[in-house]
Amino acid sequence: MSTSKSVNRQILLVSRPQGPVTADNFKLVETPLAPLSEGQFRVRNHYLSLDPYMRGRMNDGKSYAAPQPLDAVMLGGTVGEVVESRHPRFAVGSKVVGSFGWQEYGTSDGAGVQQVTDPAVPLSAWLGAVGMPGVTAWYGLNHLIAPQKGQTVVVSAASGAVGSVVGQLAKRAGCRAVGIAGGAEKCRYVVDTLGFDACVDYKAGNLQHDLKAAAPDGIDGHFENVGGEVLDTVLGQMNAFGRIALCGMIAGYDGQPLPLRQPALILTQRLRVEGFIVSEHLELWPEAQALLARLVTQQQLHYRETIAQGLESAPEALIGLLKGKNFGKQLVKLI
């Protein structure tokens, strides 16, 4: 059982990126911790999740969510332990998943905070394969792509937190799972460890040809985490009546929007292209998380983490994530 300190360390967003994110968009501050009121508890965050969606929130444009305010703690999912409590249902020592953002301590009245009880699921997995990224994969695959046995499903950023789950679930559904990832090492991992049927290295420079070889019968379902050239290339190889779930357009977050080269293919191939945000489907999370937790504990769902050490490393870790430097789920260890 830990005891609470009196000072919190936090990272604020202090300016919006003009193009790529830079370290000076952020500022580390120390803030005194106020005493708890009745009905509150305090969490020592163990891990902070870094995710591509954060880049979108740093902009001030039209999006599905309000922009991250300036001079406020950067948003983000966290897991940690309750270290002080005046709340009847969150006892000291409880492990919790919350959205406390880029800071070492979070204070809450319990709203939106989930207690985790299964000791067989590693705490950090609640930010990855069993958490938001895993549920994102599950929702997009099952509810938007809805592949049939024997069909070919492609996923970009295939070694990442979302993509790795998409492909493994597609395999379990009897599909041919094809990943797209950056670099030979990631591709080997996607095939050898995650069990995809094939993985295409988009950095090798032959994306169109290599994808055709990896998906010789064409593509029936595509889960897009990247956008840009990858999406253009996949679109050109979609079979009639294919479904594309748009989960991320990371390539377009910086600067000018990336166009889609041949939208007419959506018509000529009678495709369905659909964007989604998993947090708008909370009613489905329990079903998804129960499955994902079971698969993780039975070691039937594999994942990999890249862990940066210490709150102060978060800005560089996010910058690296947005450039594809991470390998698997990007976390920051805060303790």
Next chain:
Amino acid sequence: MSTSKSVNRQILLVSRPQGPVTADNFKLVETPLAPLSEGQFRVRNHYLSLDPYMRGRMNDGKSYAAPQPLDAVMLGGTVGEVVESRHPRFAVGSKVVGSFGWQEYGTSDGAGVQQVTDPAVPLSAWLGAVGMPGVTAWYGLNHLIAPQKGQTVVVSAASGAVGSVVGQLAKRAGCRAVGIAGGAEKCRYVVDTLGFDACVDYKAGNLQHDLKAAAPDGIDGHFENVGGEVLDTVLGQMNAFGRIALCGMIAGYDGQPLPLRQPALILTQRLRVEGFIVSEHLELWPEAQALLARLVTQQQLHYRETIAQGLESAPEALIGLLKGKNFGKQLVKLI
């Protein structure tokens, strides 16, 4: 009752357009009419339908349908009258809808030919509001956009054969119907005669601003007949969870494909974008045509026709259609 002549006049596609369609892509020929075999009948075509999809078929690229073969009669929908018959169910004098293409006479064994019996529906309407364009409008609006009462539905090429039906059906569903059309005269017709709430003249040069004024609460459903700048502009004004039915991408048929400028909006606004071909949903045609025929006979569904005279006028009429020179449904009168 007419009698058959011995010579048929036909227009063949003799070369594929490199860029815009030109008159020398076509050739008018005279062909002797062979005697009928048992089980056949001959139709004197009264009207030929010209439609934007024809441009796509003239290309040799990947599409939903095989390309129009060279040196063969150009494809197209027709209505006409049986003038000679050795078929038990198609008597001389019957009015029929078929796909006899760009020729004065068609010979058939009945496959794919529909007899029309309701004398209150003008024969030419079976190529327009009650035919393929009308059913296209009905399907895309009801099955893909599925608007709710009070929502805003936009349709491009709003004075055309498809667009005019989309907006009128949207009004009947209790929606705000906003058209996009080329020129003040077409826009006046769309509002004054067809009863749309508003119509934006894209040729006026203020599409973004004018569309915002016409759809002040944003756009919930869009029926796309054009593509290119119109689609880009609409996409930027879609509300969350909007639906876009892709029916035509006429602007991209010539030459280079037209990109979609900001596909990331599909994600950030959680849109569904879906392409469709109405001939793949034949099981729904009877329901749609029964409704459309009833609305036309009750004068609750209005339409306008541009009629070119004589088979030889078909190439120039198609070229004009592809440039938006027609006003309403483009037909060629063959008799």
